[in-house]
Amino acid sequence: MRCALMTTLGIVVFAGSALAQPSLPSTFRARTVASPEGASIFVRSGGSGPVVVLLHGYAETSDSWGPLATALAKSYTVVVPDLRGIGRSSRPAGGYDKKTQAADIRAVVTTLGYDRTSVASHDIGIMVAYAYAARYPDKVERLVVMDAPLPGIAPWDDIVRNPALWHFSFRGPDAERLVRGRERIYLDRIWNAFTGDPGKPDEATRNFYAAQYAQPGAMRAGFAHFGAFSQDAEDNRVFQRTRLTMPVLAIGGEKSFGAIQAVVMRNVASDVREAVVPGAGHWLMEESPRATVALIETFLMDRTPPSATVSRPADERRVTPSEFKFSEGSGAGTGTSGVSGIRTVVLKGDPDRAGLYTIMLQVPAHTRIASHDHQDDRVATVIMGTWFLGYGEAFDPALLKALPPGSFYTEPANRAHFAETRDEPVIVQITGMGPSSTRFVDLATDPRRSP
Template sequence: MTDDATAANRSCDQNPISGLPLHDLAGFTHRWVDAEGIRLHAVEGGHPTGPAVVLLAGFPQTWWAWRKAMPGLAERFHVIAIDLPGQGHSDRPHDSYDTHTVASRVQTAVTALNVSKYWLVAHDIGAWVAFSLALKYEEHLHGVALLDAGIPGITLPDAIPTDPDRAWKTWHFAFHLVPDLPEKLLAGRERDYVDWFLKVKALPPNTFDSAEIDHYAAAVAAEGGLRASLAYYRDAAESARRNHDALGRQHLTVPVLGISSSHGSIPDMAASVSPWAENATGVVIPHAGHFIPDEQPDAVVDALTAFIDHERVG
């Protein structure tokens, strides 16, 4: 991890999560902004006059999931990685983790950072939020890229498969929905749980080193992080309902790029969202599992750059 940014590049006094280390990325600055009564943590850098690209991560990660891709994107783009509510160094409210409520908070945060229109890029649970945000705030988006995510009511299957060859990818959705039991089983064992997800769902076995696993586990264990992580799954039915209500009025009109991987959870993201999107294209990243930005960051940067360039010219 790089911790070489100067003291001027951080705002530790604003850090709402006491005891959780704040890691720096060279060339980027930590920011905290008010988002409808809670503080969201953002990491901002890159080309200040370039097109804005906003990044959202998923479970069990934080903005740090994008650390390998951010320098490449920063060469041409104004890059902002945001910790969702409950992630990393953002506040962990006690309720309202349905993706439309979270999307509203993310949009408020982006507006507070003086970005009026942007490209939205999101993975896993971040893609849940991004889909809902695109339905609510299309006027603020140039386009959206969704990476390997089963989105509630859209690409998330209604039933969990029992075939062992497939069940390992989705079994946790049902487990996280059970009241109280996950907390009882996982409290104090957050590192073991995070370690399983990161190692099993990544294709290269050495994708995550011990320090990175420690980082994500600490974020889940700190001050309501486990409760917040589970809350996204427990509010998934409400997220699905609100997605369906919104889709009854209109489909996605912004360009959508579905980014899949050779060994991920959703074989064809573009096909899975195309019934609800007027302009959906896709790309498959080879030699990658679920954690595509960690496993193949250069390929992700290339795919996003090509998508943005194509849509800007078009």
């Protein structure tokens, strides 16, 4: 999985200068709006036409929207606030749950004299945008969400098990002390972990955002956005009872959320269009501004009635057994044991990347797999043959259970297990939430190790 973008100055072109810091158009007007929820929200706006609100995410400020704001301002009124606690907005002690922040955004919209708007969002911004659309559904014409999960909405529980998301739980006075004066080091880790291009964000952009987050109280406020996730999850489960009906565009970076973004939104909305930005990681405005802006502009201009667009998901697939293309060779592959002779086929997703995946393993007769585990939580079904599976730190025949075709079993994250086939080959189908991995309890039994 991966996190957000934005703040002030200069002018941004799609190609972007390597030395230019992120900024909104210089013609945008700035003001501060007092939210009834106890925050002062800094907002800039410009352009003319239908209103579009842009909500940024973490590790950035509203300036990250420079490429999109510049393009949209030709035909739309663009409203770009800094979220509570970030950039030039105030940093109150509380109110970082996304339901409260939705009220902040509503105050911005109405104070500026607007009512119904479209909303585009990224990273933590999509959590605020979803809460806004759920609280004020008649005030949102179209909703764009980009590359982030929603707390409490499937597959949230699987996503947060990803070790790369340790920063979701990193907060408190000691965490603040650890990063004080080292904000750039902390943020570099987030930018680097979720980019599809090691050069993005560039140096000027990183220095700009690091300076913003080094302001007094800024890291505390940033951490508070994550600290509110448990409350957000409770609120979202209530919001989920009433599905969003406005058109929703779910965009994922190919090397980040990808098609999973649409999977998330189909759990809360009835009219979801799906888009994946090729080659991009999480930082879409930094890595692929042209492609991302084009997707959003096309979506905002599309006036197709919702009933005409609620069709099959773009990633639907129907495959018969004769169409499976099993790998040839060693059997090695992410999410597998790597035992020689095992053949695999990836049916959906990619076990190397964040998101849902399904693989099928064809295991020869008389194969033994030593005790090992995987970092992701997985479920499996036996398709053909009788599979013998056990749980434990060492292979123990006494703990094996015979699982005939149709049997179901689980491979909990980091839970050691072992298996074998006997006089017949076996096919098993496994589904997990990537990225996956395989770790053998006893390294000497790892078939992938060098002699």
